[in-house]
Amino acid sequence: MALFIESMSCWRLRRRPANRPRAGTAPEMRTPVVRPSRPPARRIPVKVERATFPACSNASRVARARQWCRVALRCAALGLVWLTICGSCGWSQPGGAAVAAEQNAAQSAGVQAESQPNDQPPADGDAAPAPEPPPLPKLEEMSLPTVEELLTKPPVDWVVLKTGEVVVCQPVHPRPDTIAKLQKQLADSASWKPPPVVRQPGESDESYEARRRARIEEFKLRKRKLEFLEIVLPQDATLPDDKEEPVYYIDLKDIDRIIYYEDLMLQRIDKLLDQGDYRTAFELLLVLDRRHRDWPGYAERVQRLLFLEAADRYEKKLYEQALAYLEDLHQRNPRYPQLFEQLGKVVQPLIDAALAREDYRRARYFIRRLASMEPQHPVAVRTREELMTQARQLVAAARSEWDTGDYAAAADRAEQAARVWPELREVSETFQLVTRRYQRLYVGVVAEQHGFVVPPPSARRRQELMYARLFEVDAFDDAAHYRTDFVEEYTPEDLGRRLILRLRRAQPYWKPYRPLTAAELRQALLQRLRPDDALYDDRLASFVRSIDVDSPYSLTIHFGRVPVSGVALLSFPLTAPASTGDSSENGKPTPVATGPRGSAGRAGVSRVAFVADQPSQTPDSPGALSGDRGSHVGATQRFVQIARHDRSVRFRRVVPEPDGVEEYHVAEVVEIEYDSYEKLLQGLLRGEVSVVPRMPSWLVDKIEATGEYFVQPYAVPTTHVLIFNPRSRIVRNTELRRALAYAIDREKLLKEVVLKDPLMRRGKIVSAAFPSESNAYHPLVKPRPYDLYMAYALTVLVKQAHGGEMPVLKMACEPDPLIRETAQAMIANWKRIGIQVELAELPPDAHRRLAEPSDVDRSERAEWDMAYRTVRMAEPLTELWSFLTLDPHARVESLQSLPDWLRLDLAALDEVVDWQSARRFLNTLHKKLQSNVRWIPLWEIQEALVIRKNIRGFPERPMNAYHRVEQWIVQPWYPRDR
Numbered sequence: 001m002a003l004f005i006e007s008m009s010c011w012r013l014r015r016r017p018a019n020r021p022r023a024g025t026a027p028e029m030r031t032p033v034v035r036p037s038r039p040p041a042r043r044i045p046v047k048v049e050r051a052t053f054p055a056c057s058n059a060s061r062v063a064r065a066r067q068w069c070r071v072a073l074r075c076a077a078l079g080l081v082w083l084t085i086c087g088s089c090g091w092s093q094p095g096g097a098a099v100a101a102e103q104n105a106a107q108s109a110g111v112q113a114e115s116q117p118n119d120q121p122p123a124d125g126d127a128a129p130a131p132e133p134p135p136l137p138k139l140e141e142m143s144l145p146t147v148e149e150l151l152t153k154p155p156v157d158w159v160v161l162k163t164g165e166v167v168v169c170q171p172v173h174p175r176p177d178t179i180a181k182l183q184k185q186l187a188d189s190a191s192w193k194p195p196p197v198v199r200q201p202g203e204s205d206e207s208y209e210a211r212r213r214a215r216i217e218e219f220k221l222r223k224r225k226l227e228f229l230e231i232v233l234p235q236d237a238t239l240p241d242d243k244e245e246p247v248y249y250i251d252l253k254d255i256d257r258i259i260y261y262e263d264l265m266l267q268r269i270d271k272l273l274d275q276g277d278y279r280t281a282f283e284l285l286l287v288l289d290r291r292h293r294d295w296p297g298y299a300e301r302v303q304r305l306l307f308l309e310a311a312d313r314y315e316k317k318l319y320e321q322a323l324a325y326l327e328d329l330h331q332r333n334p335r336y337p338q339l340f341e342q343l344g345k346v347v348q349p350l351i352d353a354a355l356a357r358e359d360y361r362r363a364r365y366f367i368r369r370l371a372s373m374e375p376q377h378p379v380a381v382r383t384r385e386e387l388m389t390q391a392r393q394l395v396a397a398a399r400s401e402w403d404t405g406d407y408a409a410a411a412d413r414a415e416q417a418a419r420v421w422p423e424l425r426e427v428s429e430t431f432q433l434v435t436r437r438y439q440r441l442y443v444g445v446v447a448e449q450h451g452f453v454v455p456p457p458s459a460r461r462r463q464e465l466m467y468a469r470l471f472e473v474d475a476f477d478d479a480a481h482y483r484t485d486f487v488e489e490y491t492p493e494d495l496g497r498r499l500i501l502r503l504r505r506a507q508p509y510w511k512p513y514r515p516l517t518a519a520e521l522r523q524a525l526l527q528r529l530r531p532d533d534a535l536y537d538d539r540l541a542s543f544v545r546s547i548d549v550d551s552p553y554s555l556t557i558h559f560g561r562v563p564v565s566g567v568a569l570l571s572f573p574l575t576a577p578a579s580t581g582d583s584s585e586n587g588k589p590t591p592v593a594t595g596p597r598g599s600a601g602r603a604g605v606s607r608v609a610f611v612a613d614q615p616s617q618t619p620d621s622p623g624a625l626s627g628d629r630g631s632h633v634g635a636t637q638r639f640v641q642i643a644r645h646d647r648s649v650r651f652r653r654v655v656p657e658p659d660g661v662e663e664y665h666v667a668e669v670v671e672i673e674y675d676s677y678e679k680l681l682q683g684l685l686r687g688e689v690s691v692v693p694r695m696p697s698w699l700v701d702k703i704e705a706t707g708e709y710f711v712q713p714y715a716v717p718t719t720h721v722l723i724f725n726p727r728s729r730i731v732r733n734t735e736l737r738r739a740l741a742y743a744i745d746r747e748k749l750l751k752e753v754v755l756k757d758p759l760m761r762r763g764k765i766v767s768a769a770f771p772s773e774s775n776a777y778h779p780l781v782k783p784r785p786y787d788l789y790m791a792y793a794l795t796v797l798v799k800q801a802h803g804g805e806m807p808v809l810k811m812a813c814e815p816d817p818l819i820r821e822t823a824q825a826m827i828a829n830w831k832r833i834g835i836q837v838e839l840a841e842l843p844p845d846a847h848r849r850l851a852e853p854s855d856v857d858r859s860e861r862a863e864w865d866m867a868y869r870t871v872r873m874a875e876p877l878t879e880l881w882s883f884l885t886l887d888p889h890a891r892v893e894s895l896q897s898l899p900d901w902l903r904l905d906l907a908a909l910d911e912v913v914d915w916q917s918a919r920r921f922l923n924t925l926h927k928k929l930q931s932n933v934r935w936i937p938l939w940e941i942q943e944a945l946v947i948r949k950n951i952r953g954f955p956e957r958p959m960n961a962y963h964r965v966e967q968w969i970v971q972p973w974y975p976r977d978r
Contacts, residue, residue: 135165136161136165136166136167137165137166138164138165138166139158139160139164139165139166140164142158142166144264144267144268144271145264145268146268147268147272147280147284150264150265150268150284150287151284151287154170154234154235155170155171155261155291156168156169156170156171156234156261157169157170157171157172157258157259157260157261158258158259158264159172159229159231159250159255159258160255160256160257160258160259161250161254161255161256162254162255162256164256167231167250168233168234169231169232169233169234170231170232170233170234170235171260171261172229172230172231172258172260175260175292176260176262176295176296178229178258179229179252179255179257179258182226182229182252183252185226186223186226186227186252189223189226192219192223194215194216194219195215195219197211197212197215225249227251227252228249228250228251228252229249229250229251229252229255230247230248230249231247231248231249231250232246232247232248233246233248262288262291262292262295262298263297265284265287265288266288266295266297266298266301268284269281269284269285269288269301269305270301272284273301273304273305273308276308276312278305278308278309278312281301281305282305285298285301285302285305299332299333302332303329303332303333303336306325306326306328306329306332307325307326307329307336307338307339307342309322309325310322310323310325310326310329310342310346311342313325314342314345314346317349319346319347319349319350320350322346323343323346323347323350323366323369326339326342326343326346327369327373330343330373334373340374340377343370343373343374343377343379344370344377344378344379347366347367347369347370347379347380348379350366351363351366351367351379351383354366360387360419360420360421361419361686361975361977363383363387364387364421364977365977367380367383367384367387368977371384387420387421388421388424390420390421391417391420391421391424391427392417392424392426394413394414394416394417394420395413395414395417395424395426395427395430397413398410398411398412398413398414398417398430398434399430401413402433402434405659407434407437407438407667408438408652408667408668410434410438411434411435411438411440411668413434414427414430414431414433414434414435415431415435415440415974417430417431418431418974419974422974422975422976422977423976423977431972431974432972435970435972436664436971436972437664438664438667438668439664439665439666439667439668439969439970440666440667440668440669440670440970441666441668441669441670441690441691441951441965441968441970442670442672442688442689442690442691443669443670443671443672443689443690443691443692443693443961444671444672444674444680444683444684444688444689444691444692445458445461445671445672445673445674445680445692445693445694446673446674446675446676446677446680446694446816446817447647447673447674447675448815448816449815450815450841450842450843450844451815451842451843451844451845451846452812452813452814452815452842452846452867452869453725453812453842453846453864453867453869453886454867454869454886454888455888456814456815457694457814457815457816457870461693461960461961461962462641462649462651462671463573464960464961464962464963465638465639465651465669465961465962465965466637466638466639466640466641466651467573467574467636467637467638468485468513468573468636468637468638469571469572469573469636470484470486470487470516470521470570470571470572470573470574470636471483471484471487471567471568471570471571472484472571472959473571473874473875473959474959475715475957475959476715476716476771476874476957476959477773478773478774478775479774479775480568480874480875482567482568482571484567485504485507485511485513486503486504486515486516486521486636487501487502487503487504488502488503488504488505489501489502490567492566495562496559496562496563496566497558497559497562498556498557498558498559499556499557499559499566500550500554500555500556501518501521501554501555501556501557502553502554503515503516503517503518503521503553503554503555504516504553505553509657509658509661510657510661510664510665510966510967511655511966512638512639512653512654512655512966513636513637513638513654513655514655515553516574516636517552517553518549518550518551518552518553518554518555519549519552520574521555521574522547522549522555524572524574525540525544525547525557526547528540528541528572529541529544535889536889536891537889537890537891538890538891538892539569539878539881539890539910540569540890542560542561542910543559543560543561543563543569543910544557544558544559544560545558545559545560546558561911561913562913563913564877564912564913564914564915564918565875565877565878568875568877568878569878571875571878573636573637574636574637637654638653638654638965638966639651639652639653639654639669639965640652640654647672647673647674648670648671648672648673649670649671650668650669650670650671651668651669651670651671652667652668652669653666653667653668653966663969664969665953665966665967665968665969666965666966666968666969666970669962669965672688672689676817677695677696677699677817677818680692680695681695681699681702681703684703684709684946684948686975687973687974687975688975690947690948690950690951690970690973691945691946691947691948691951691961692945692946693945693961694816694943694961695943695944695946696756696818697754697755697756697757697762697763697941697943698755698756698757700762700944700946703946708948708949709946709947709948709949710946710947710948710949710951710954711944711945711946711947712944712945712947712954712955712956712957712958713942713943713944713945713957714872714942714943714944714945714957714958714959714960715874715957715958715959716771716872716873716874716959717771717772717872717940717941717942717943718870718871718872718940718941718942718943719766719768719769719770719771719870719871719872719873719937719938719939719940719941720754720819720822720868720869720870720937720938720939720940720941721769721868721869721870721871721935721936721937721938722740722866722867722868722935722936722937722938723866723867723869723883723884723886723935724737724865724866724867724934724935725862725864725865725866725867726885726886726897726898727862727897728862728864728865728866729862730806730807730809730865731809731865731866733798733801734932734933735794735797735798735801736794736795736798736806736835737933737936738790738791738794738933739790739791739792739794739795739798739833739835740791740830740835740866740933740936741784741933741936742784742785742786742787742788742790742791742794743786743788743791743829743830743832743833743835744786744826744829744936744938745786745829746765746783746786746938746939747760747765747786748786749822749825749826749938750763750764750765750938750939753821753822753825754818754822754939754941755941762941762942762943763939763940763941763942764939764940765783765938765939766783766937766938766939766940767781767782767783767784767926767930767937768781768926768929768930768937769871769873769883769935769937770873770876770880771873771874771940772940774873774876775915775919775922776876776877776919776922776923776925776926777923777926778923778924778926778927781926781927781930783937784930784936788832788833791833792833792834795833795834795835799834806834806835806836808836808837808838809835809836809837809838809865809866810837810838810839810840810862810863810864810865810866811823811827811837811838811839811840811864811865811866811867811868812839812840812842812846812864812866812867812868813839813867813868813869814868814869814870816870819868819870820839822868823839823868824839826868827839840863840864842863842864846863871883872959872960874959876922877909877918877922878890880906880909880922880925881906881909884898884902884906884934884935885897885898895907899932899934901928902928902929902934905921905925905928908921909921909922909925945958945961948973950970950971950972950973951968951969951970951971952968952969952971953967953968953969954967954968
């Protein structure tokens with residue numbers, strides 16, 4: 001009995017559903033209910049079928065099912081026999097007849113329901129007929145989805161029937177061209193052959209035949225299915241109660257077309273483009289491209305969007321953006337309507353604006369961009385011819401100037417022709433001819449936005465260019481090594497108390513200055529020895545006792561006490577004496593110069609002006625260039641400023657080189673200013689400049705990696721140091737200076753801000769303002785560590801001393817973007833311990849006002865309290881005095897603002913008579929300065945001079961940006977279009 005019940009359960013599970021056709025028979029053409037999402041659906045009046053195709057099992061499962069059916073039938077027969085026997089014996093249970101009658105009635109009702117069609121009402125009329133669903137919407141009644149619906153709701157397709165009605169369903173497949181692809185598959189199915197069925201070993205005939213018939217039925221159903229489109233209703237569709245799955249089949253003959261979800265997006269994009277909402281249209285295009293790449297109609301919408309965007313940017317006069325859109329459009333479709341004309345309209349104002357600023361490189365750039373798309377475009381052809389004609393005219397003018405011997409004017413014309421159109425052959429030939437004779441050196445620097453407490457870097461740099469010192473530092477290892485271009489023989493006598501100088505009688509042709517006479521040198525020395533002179537030097541006056549002129553080119557200096565380094569005392573420049581109306585004994589005008597404040601010098605005495613304060617000479621000034629080596633220019637002056645424009649300064653040789661020599665050198669130096677180091681790097685790469693004196697370390701590494709430049713490290717590293725204003729009362733507090741020093745995280749700032757290199761390959765932390773390789777640097781004096789707790793404790797003591805409140809400190813910094821960024825980072829460190837510091841914006845003449853004598857206690861607050869500066873101190877023996885007093889001249893009165901112990905030590909330093917004693921004294925002074933926090937050394941950076949590889953003759957380890965610049969050779973080169 002249990003076996004019988006189990007078999008009946010298996011048979012009942014495998015019964016065919018009432019609404020599913022039997023296998024092997026064609027599906028009946030019924031009209032089930034299809035419910036699209038909007039509006040409610042009705043019965044589709046075409047051949048639409050539900051998914052009633054049974055899933056075909058494999059042969060083994062079919063055979064096993066047949067065996068179970070035979071077993072079930074046998075068990076049923078045995079059960080009937082058993083019930084008959086029991087009934088005849090009177091074993092029937094009470095109510096058995098009634099139950100059997102109910103079962104028979106139920107079975108007969110089930111059979112009748114199964115045989116009755118689904119679309120007919122029940123035979124007995126007890127159940128009411130189902131209500132007629134609303135009709136399907138017409139195509140003209142459908143509303144286009146909004147942007148929000150397209151981006152947030154599930155995608156749907158519109159199946160448009162030939163009756164004009166629309167069925168909304170989930171995306172159909174395959175897509176696109178679904179109907180064409182299905183019809184092609186249906187046509188190809190005519191040549192399909194039933195798959196062969198191979199008999200398995202040991203398989204019976206019945207099992208093989210059943211498996212073969214099942215395979216054939218499956219093959220027929222697959223072909224039959226190609227005549228219909230399978231659709232799935234949207235997830236939010238409402239299904240009838242008797243429908244379990246939202247899958248239906250529509251005959252392909254009843255379908256007019258399919259409007260895909262992507263087509264709905266394209267229609268919405270068209271409306272957005274018509275409305276001018278280009279941003280939203282672009283976002284929809286991105287979504288469409290990610291959903292289905294290269295959808296039909298996508299490329300046309302993208303092209304239209306690009307064209308309309310370009311027209312919109314053109315109307316707003318954003319021509320470069322418009323050109324970018326048109327270039328993209330041209331790459332996609334070069335023959336797009338009106339594209340050719342629009343390109344000319346957009347490029348023409350760009351070229352005109354560049355030519356108005358004489359930015360020929362930019363004009364050529366836009367011409368190349370236009371010609372790369374349309375080589376024969378009238379705008380490109382016409383502008384190219386105009387520029388080539390202009391370049392030929394400049395070449396002709398350069399040739400004319402060359403014939404007259406005006407090499408500077410010829411170089412101007414040749415360089416301008418190379419800027420206008422560098423690709424012409426005659427431009428290249430003329431440029432090489434002229435610039436080999438008259439060489440220009442273009443130097444790129446960062447513009448200074450404000451003043452500083454000492455002469456700014458630009459003043460120091462131009463001083464090094466314009467004036468050569470009598471003795472100048474030429475090399476550095478652990479001490480400074482001097483050289484001179486004016487003294488031929490240097491002879492110390494009488495144990496250093498007498499110094500004989502024999503001057504050069506002539507200079508080589510490539511030297512830009514005339515020979516120096518003994519009388520001129522004596523006058524320059526006397527000027528620095530007179531207390532009433534602005535350039536009075538207390539240190540030099542304390543050493544020199546008298547000066548004798550032995551001959552026109554020989555001079556003897558007598559020292560009252562022996563200096564450690566006589567050449568270090570004589571390391572100063574000479575400037576030009578001007579002519580006056582007075583006459584000397586020989587009837588010739590006596591040279592008289594003008595001091596820094598305009599005071600006239602005494603007759604017969606040459607007064608020398610401080611270089612940083614001397615007015616720049618022009619061609620109209622007494623020191624104008626004339627080519628005569630006897631002109632009134634400084635004996636040690638190499639270059640003179642001839643012009644200054646908004647962003648450039650020009651310097652020219654004092655004495656030009658003669659004609660007919662074998663090799664020429666730099667005749668003119670042009671400094672070009674940029675707003676930032678990034679702009680400076682851009683100018684270097686474009687070929688606007690060839691030399692960069694100062695560049696951040698991380699940019700130097702990138703430049704060196706290109707292989708197109710020499711990167712020459714300076715002989716003396718650059719030290720960054722904080723100095724204190726001797727006139728400021730608040731920074732006289734030692735605890736405050738210590739707190740400031742302890743609160744600076746030097747290592748972090750050096751790695752992250754200054755070098756941007758965690759390995760610190762081009763820098764290190766130091767404890768003095770002079771180089772760590774110098775003899776004056778004490779190796780046992782370590783940099784002060786970063787200790788935030790100690791800094792905070794010292795700050796509390798300082799605030800208690802000031803009554804609980806401490807004024808805001810003012811810090812000045814050099815006019816350099818990198819230094820200013822580092823200063824801001826240090827200010828943030830000090831703020832953590834409660835010290836408020838702000839940057840002080842100083843006027844351009846701040847260093848001149850500080851050098852003026854004044855009472856150090858005349859005001860309660862100074863203009864600045866501390867300053868962040870950089871220095872290259874090659875000779876601490878003579879430079880330390882000026883560094884600590886911020887006075888360019890060594891004067892005793894400038895020491896009044898320093899502590900007593902420091903004044904005595906600086907005075908005692910001049911009493912030292914040998915190098916060993918000087919070294920020990922400097923080491924001791926280093927320890928004292930670090931202990932008393934008279935300065936806060938930060939780090940030293942190994943900066944480098946960047947030089948283009950068309951330049952040669954420069955030193956391997958230069959001392960400054962213009963070290964021996966008169967010997968540099970600039971080979972002809974100009975940037976070409978790439």
